[in-house]
Amino acid sequence: MIRVDINKCTGCKKCESVCAFFHTGRINNRISRVKVTNLYEIGIDGPVMCIQCEERYCLCCPVDALSIGPLGQVIVSPTLCTLCDACEKACPIGAIEKFKDFVYVCDLCGGSPGVLKPVQKEPLHMRLEVKNFLPLLP
């Protein structure tokens, strides 16, 4: 999983932009699988994304459109999904969100998360650190 050191997050949203761009060639926080919130009232910024939790709340999907892949990542089938919102409502951290005709959740990019690339080039300040990258068995 991708772990975040929230003490370091500056709220720049590079992770959010690169995720959307990496997947679609466009920038738009609605189609990013990681979403950054800036809480100006307490000075905290932080990205929210799927953490491959043990509970797997999103698997309450009534049509089995969600499944778990070999890295422990959540995979959404666009053909089975009926856009019913059950998974979005179930996730307690808001890591899975529907937008237009698709459901967006971090799928670890098949093992080499695109979101870490802009960060690895900047050793002076890693906002997202790969503390552990554990493949979780389903």
Added chain:
Amino acid sequence: MLKYGYGGRILRIDLTERRFQIEELDSSWVKSVIGGRAANTKRLFEELNPDCNPLGPDNILIFGIGPLTGSLLPASAYYTVTAKSPLTGILGDSAAGGQFAAEMKLTGFDQIIITGKADNLLYLMITESGVEFVECPEYAGKTIIETTKAIRKKRKDYSIQVASIGPAGENLVLFASIVSSGNRVNGRTGMGAVMGSKNLKALAVRGSRSLEVADPLAFLSEVEKINKVILDHKEYQKRYQMGTTMLMQDLNNIGILPTKHFQEGICQYVDDISGQKLARTYKVKNKSCFNCNVHCSRYYIAEGCEAEGPEFETLCSFTSRIGNRDLPFALEMNAYLNQMGLDSISTAEVIGWIMECQEKGLVHPDDLDGFSITWGDRDKIREVVDKITFRRGIGDRLANGAKKLSESFSEEAKKLVMQVKGLDMICGDPRGIKAYGLTYAIASRGSDHLRAEPYFELTNRKKEAKKRFGTKKAADRLAEEGKAALVYYSEKIALLTDSLTMCKNIGLCMDILNFEKASVLLKTGTGIDYSAEYLEKILGDSINLDFKLNRRFGVTKEDDTLPERFQKEPLSEGPTKGSTVNIQKMVDEYYKIHKWEK
């Protein structure tokens, strides 16, 4: 049909009728200005009645972004607000970073044009489908962060970005600011008062349109080259650690840190108020604008206050400029000004002017309802800033700005206001940076360095100076030769950064942007062919347009000057000792290059 980069639409809002209209952005219209500040000024030139009351319903308030705003291009998170300024009566505009511009891009509007006046206090909820006019009498008096939180909570969406005014804007303080992203300020020229005069508390934006570029992989490749230049740049570490606050020590080292209202250039206690001290003692983490990789901003926690910032201008304005050596007090003031929506430079000018004039006996306490203040008096500063915000007592006069305040006093007192065309001077003494001095004199919104930011004269690149500007002296901050040529070039690059949009700390000071680079970025980003020559030409045309617009507002060549202090009184010590500015000669040379008559 503008498909790439640009949102391709403009949003017209009539607050009187509570109506809005979505129009297509004319591609040939925008091609002559690119976007951002240049597009805002062109819109104002074409549609504003120059004789209108800036606090009346006919003033036009424009929020503008550029084709590359909110893209992967680093440091491209700026938006510009433009209107006729209530403080100066001429062209007014102010820019800010943070997150607002990127979210505005997702609504698909390149410009938001606001006219009229609402009959009750309201905020605008702007999405890609249009505008919701939301009455909010309960937000009157709320700070920026309180307003942002209230809107987000009510609408159950913490991704909404809000640009709001504070109590100062609501009370029509002429130098009130607009603040977005909690602490990012459109400070100069009183744009907050324009919003207040329209009964407009805030703009809230939330979009869902995608930003597409014409050639994603080529654009990404250009972006990666720029990212590398930034990370390898010799200034990168310093800007990461201190941002613009590095200038406290840097300007003091060359003897031009404004101290005691520009009477001195070296501050004895600079180590107590420097960017280094701030970073070591109070900074808890870095903060950043959208998609930048410098992260030059900071969040601090001090005794009893916390906020993002301060930037150099605020830090200097509330320390050496007004004789305060207490850093936590300046941090308290930064938080207060940001939340009340007051510009730090203009507020500090009022305070500093009163301090100097009272010290010299030019202004008596009786002239100010019994108010007296000496250098660095913290309680008095708190009192006066509070009075200004709410136009209470003497604050009602002070809230009109230092220039108007000085008009009921002697000639000698009037000359001590550090302003050009009514806009108060920034914290950079022109006696030590001559090209900046020229910029303050000719800048179209009044005393301002961002219209040109001729950073080159501080770099000592003498051979390059000879080649590009005709004389080695262009790279000597104390020389006056070649400065007109330097400003003539720099003002185009500055306008280019303001139109793309891009932050000047990166685009200009790190030497990243030039016409050729911008041409490639615009081609891969928007698909439109802007050749380097064409860019240089249209930027020059925009600057001529600024000039024409200001002539309509009544500006004359006599206004392109500097306060007498910088022309006649040399500093008495330090690396800039003995220097004064022969501003008339530089302005004449500048006019000649521009082929302007007068």
